[in-house]
Each structure stands twice: as C-alpha cells, then as structure tokens.
Amino acid sequence: MQTVLEFQRVLLKVQASLTVDEVQDLVFLCSDLLSLKDLSTVTSAGQLFSLLENRDLLSWEDPSLLLELLRILKRNSLIRSLTSEDVMPTNGTTYSQQISPYRQLLYELSESICEQDLKNIKFLLLKTLPRKKLEKDTTLLQLFLEMEKEDLLDGNNLDVLQKIIGDINPSLEKRIIQYKMESCEIDTMEEQVDRLSLTEGAAAFLSGGTSVNLQYNIMLDQYEMKGDKRGVCLIINNCDFKDCGLRNRDGTDIDKKSLEVVFQWLGFEVLTEQNCDRHQILQVLRDLADRDHTSTDCVVCCVLSHGQIKGIVGVDGQIVTYRELIETLSPSQCPSLFKKPKLFFIQACRGTDDQPAAFPQIFPDDEVMPVSDAAVPRDSIPEMADYLLAMSTVPHYVSYREKDNGTWFIQSLCHNLKLLVPRGVDLLSILTKVNSDVSKKTDKSGLKKQMPQPEFTLTKRVAFPPPKTRPPLP
Structure with missing residues (x-):
C-alpha cells in the first residue's frame, strides 16, 4: 500500500510539472495505447495516468512508459529528479518502447x-x-x-x-x-524473419546476431483474421492444490488478469475457469469444442498449473497429458476449427530440475530462487496441422513464478503481445522475442535460468490485426 501511495505522489508531481500543451502531447502519443473515445475526455495528466493504470500500462512496478513519454517530451530534468534517490524504481531499464516510431x-x-x-x-x-x-x-x-x-x-x-x-x-x-x-529496413528484416524456421537462426537474428540461416525464399501465407469474432480465449487457472498435497500457486491470479486484459484487447471472448481437476480440464475443453466456431478466426487456450514431463496437473493431482489436452480441439472433435489456428499457451513445469546458467569459466555460489512451475515433451504434438503449443520451459526443467509479479513466461508474453501486435509482428516472431527476454532473466545468484519453447504444426503465419481500441478492465 505504501509503494502505491508513493507512486501516486510521483504522478502528482509529474502532473504539476506539465503544461496544458504537454498534456495534449501525451494524449496524442498514447493514441495507439488507449481508445480515442477515452482520450477525448482527457483534460489533465491525472486523468491520462488513471487510464494508463487501469489498462495495466503504468504502475509502481513498471513505470517505464511514464519515463518514455517524458523522454519524448525532452523533460530530462524531471526524469532525473524522479529516478534519483530511489524515488521511483526503474528495474534496470530507464525507457520502454511502447510509443511507436x-x-x-x-x-x-x-x-x-x-x-x-x-x-x-x-x-x-x-x-x-x-x-x-x-x-x-x-x-x-x-x-x-x-x-x-x-x-x-x-x-x-x-x-x-x-x-x-x-x-x-x-x-x-x-x-x-x-x-x-x-x-523499409525493418520490414525487410521482418520478411527475413518470416523466412526462417524457428531454430537458433531465427533467435540469433532477432537478438542481433549477424549470422542468419535462410531456410527458404518464399513468403508464407497468413491465416485469415477477418471473422465476425476473433474467437474464444479459454484460461484455466489452477491455484489451490491443498487437497492433493502440492503447493498452492500463489501469484497465478496476476497472470490470469494479464491474459484476460491482453486477449480481450485482441478481440477475444475470454472465458476463465478456476481450480480444475483432471475431469474438469477435459470437460471445459470439450465444451469449447462443442461451440460453433464458424464465424471466428481461431481459438486460444491458456493453462496455468503445476506440470510434469507428461502433462498438466489438475488440482486433484491427476495428469492431463498434452496429447489429451489438444486433441479435444482436433478436426474430428471440432469441425468448425478445421484449418484454423489452435493456440495453446502453457505455464507449467515439465520436470523438477533447475536449469543452470552457462558460464565460460567461474560459477558463483547458489542462492534462493523464485518458486517454480513448468511445461511439455517433444513428442506432444499429434500429427495434425494448425496447432501451436507455446510452453514456458523445455523438457525436464521447472519454470519460475514470483508471488508478487506472476510468472516470467506469461508476463513476458503479455508484454510483447501489447508491444508488437500493433507493429504487425507475427506470433512466432513475438514468441522468439519472449524466448529472448525470458532467457535473460535469472535469480539473484545468476545461476538459475529458464528457456521457453514453442512447438507448432502451423502452416501459415499468425498475425493478429492491430486493435483499434482497448476494452475496459473486467
């Protein structure tokens, strides 16, 4: 509560420092992030900041958008006064890149x-x-x-x-x-990325590597995103595991909220199911398969739970294998999703091992890590097209969840969707950026790491249309 109050004092200081013209400049700069309807009523910086906070674009934990806006306005002295003497956390990053070039x-x-x-x-x-x-x-x-x-x-x-x-x-x-x-140079770079298979070559390209391994020279087709509705986003959020003896997944509700906001913003109908056992997980997916998806573009399923190498763990401690999970939406079970992308985002553990950091020579002593979750085996995708499984970690390893901030994977996914969808970046390229971001995270010791892993049988590019407006928070 104290930090929230301190941040409101910071925003009040900024508000008092801005002129009327500068407030209107900020409104213009934020016109890709907020709806024009909402912005049309803004007459003060305080109103604008409230809108940004309500959309999870501005907070004490992540004030980078505020710093970026002040940088664009060339209010450098104000930035220095805000970031000096720990008045506001910067998390090591002074500016974000949410305002488009x-x-x-x-x-x-x-x-x-x-x-x-x-x-x-x-x-x-x-x-x-x-x-x-x-x-x-x-x-x-x-x-x-x-x-x-x-x-x-x-x-x-x-x-x-x-x-x-x-x-x-x-x-x-x-x-x-x-x-x-x-x-034009950026477009050329993205076209080259489109021609890459999702291997180390693509990752090296996006992370600034100089060696690009071109696999083929044709442009990929793109899944249509022109339906009456974008589709359904089902979120299965498992937190309470006390009945089966596993630890509760504190912090998962932060991920759930972030996913709800982002996929509503992308035009999806969001359905959330809490604390599902094995039977309930399969049943909500069967219910989803029973829907008529003829007028929609795709379907999304986000699963936040404990996991093992074989699959997702329900709150009863029973496993739903990854094959069982995705076969519920197969063409035989749901004909109206035939040739449409079926996108699964899995935040769960795929084992119990901590993934170590790789150092050239010296290894420092170990320290305490955040609590862990994890994800999916290599042979988990059935022989059918149009699937994506974006998993929080590689086989045999845990993935990490911070009680106050959510998981590394889901938070990076939501951040990069908000950042890159408006710029026309396709989903696999966004996931490569997520891989890069999460791979750079570590604990205080610098020893424990996490590497997400997308697996897919997509036959076309997945690119969401840039949202025109943002819906209110649920």
Whole structure:
C-alpha cells in the first residue's frame, strides 16, 4: 500500500510539472495505447495516468512508459529528479518502447512546425478535411488525428503528409523520407524473419546476431483474421492444490488478469475457469469444442498449473497429458476449427530440475530462487496441422513464478503481445522475442535460468490485426 501511495505522489508531481500543451502531447502519443473515445475526455495528466493504470500500462512496478513519454517530451530534468534517490524504481531499464516510431515522428514534426507553416498546412487541407476541423485553434497533432480518421495517414501511408510538408518545409520532408527508409529496413528484416524456421537462426537474428540461416525464399501465407469474432480465449487457472498435497500457486491470479486484459484487447471472448481437476480440464475443453466456431478466426487456450514431463496437473493431482489436452480441439472433435489456428499457451513445469546458467569459466555460489512451475515433451504434438503449443520451459526443467509479479513466461508474453501486435509482428516472431527476454532473466545468484519453447504444426503465419481500441478492465 505504501509503494502505491508513493507512486501516486510521483504522478502528482509529474502532473504539476506539465503544461496544458504537454498534456495534449501525451494524449496524442498514447493514441495507439488507449481508445480515442477515452482520450477525448482527457483534460489533465491525472486523468491520462488513471487510464494508463487501469489498462495495466503504468504502475509502481513498471513505470517505464511514464519515463518514455517524458523522454519524448525532452523533460530530462524531471526524469532525473524522479529516478534519483530511489524515488521511483526503474528495474534496470530507464525507457520502454511502447510509443511507436511513427507516433514519435508525427510529434517531432509538430514540434518543428511554426505558426505560419501550420496555417499553410490547413490551407492545403481545405479540400480534404471538413472546414470545422481546420479552425484557428486546431493544433497540428489534432490535424494528424483527423487525417488518420480519414485514412489519409498511418504508419505505412505517409505520402499525403510528405507532399504537404514538402510544399511547406522541405527540410522536414527529409525527416519523413528518413523514417520511410528506416521502416523499409525493418520490414525487410521482418520478411527475413518470416523466412526462417524457428531454430537458433531465427533467435540469433532477432537478438542481433549477424549470422542468419535462410531456410527458404518464399513468403508464407497468413491465416485469415477477418471473422465476425476473433474467437474464444479459454484460461484455466489452477491455484489451490491443498487437497492433493502440492503447493498452492500463489501469484497465478496476476497472470490470469494479464491474459484476460491482453486477449480481450485482441478481440477475444475470454472465458476463465478456476481450480480444475483432471475431469474438469477435459470437460471445459470439450465444451469449447462443442461451440460453433464458424464465424471466428481461431481459438486460444491458456493453462496455468503445476506440470510434469507428461502433462498438466489438475488440482486433484491427476495428469492431463498434452496429447489429451489438444486433441479435444482436433478436426474430428471440432469441425468448425478445421484449418484454423489452435493456440495453446502453457505455464507449467515439465520436470523438477533447475536449469543452470552457462558460464565460460567461474560459477558463483547458489542462492534462493523464485518458486517454480513448468511445461511439455517433444513428442506432444499429434500429427495434425494448425496447432501451436507455446510452453514456458523445455523438457525436464521447472519454470519460475514470483508471488508478487506472476510468472516470467506469461508476463513476458503479455508484454510483447501489447508491444508488437500493433507493429504487425507475427506470433512466432513475438514468441522468439519472449524466448529472448525470458532467457535473460535469472535469480539473484545468476545461476538459475529458464528457456521457453514453442512447438507448432502451423502452416501459415499468425498475425493478429492491430486493435483499434482497448476494452475496459473486467
């Protein structure tokens, strides 16, 4: 409670330091993270911060978005005062990367345009935007938002803006051209990633490696994501294991909440089942298979539980094998999911071994680790297409759960979905980033590690459409 109160004091200090114009700048920068409907009512920094907190985008544990926004506003002295003397935790990372380069470009342009240039831009837009949108008090950032509403401007469509800026300020046109070139390089990199099989070559590429092993030179098709509904996301959240003698999974509700928020944001109907035994796990999956998924794009199942090498452990201590788990949604059991992606995210242990860190020479003494969970065997995928099993760890090893922060795997998954889906990154590339992030985590001793593992029989790329708005928290 004390840390929450301290963080609110930090936000109050920031609010008092910002001008009215800076608040509107923040509203614009956050327009990819929050719905325009919510942002339309924001008149103060406090209101904006409350919205970000309600969407789990800003907290005492992770203030990185606030620091990133202040960096973009060039409020460096304020950042220094906030991060000095432990006023606010930084967790070793001063800035996040949640504000897109595109949004930052538009803000940069707005800061470089003088009053006369703005008048000229409004004149050039007279035949394009309604006159009431071009009133005297309309700012350039507000004009950008109106152009986006009219489909005249987005991260991949800067031609109209470039022409207008080029007529008004040729030096700023060069900045747009530079952004286009940088974006083209990123697109080329992602196309190369798409051509990689999910092996060490792909991981090396995403982590900055110089050696890229191209497996084939054709572009993959993409699963359609144009249905009336995105689909169902089923979350099985097992916490209470006292009846079978296993430890309760304290902290799992943090993962459950994060998953609910992210998959609702992605357009899924989220169903949550608590503390399921073996029979109940299979039954809720059979109920899911009995649904008509004809108008949906895919299905997601997240299982948060204890586990063994053979499968998931129910709260009665009985195992559901991974084959049993996914065969409930096979084409024979659920024809309406035929040729649609069936995505499983498994947070559970796959054994009892601690995965050691690899060092070139000297090993320090061992220390206390977070409590453990784990995941799935190599031969767990049946001979059927369109499945993904994203597992929190490799066979025989535990995976880690922090009582106050949730599990390393699920929290990284949710963070990277929020960060990368709006940028058009496909799911396997996102999971490669999750692999990279989790592999860098460790305990205080630096000895214990975790390596997630995706297994799949997907035949196309899975890429979720960037959400237009965020729903309220459940």
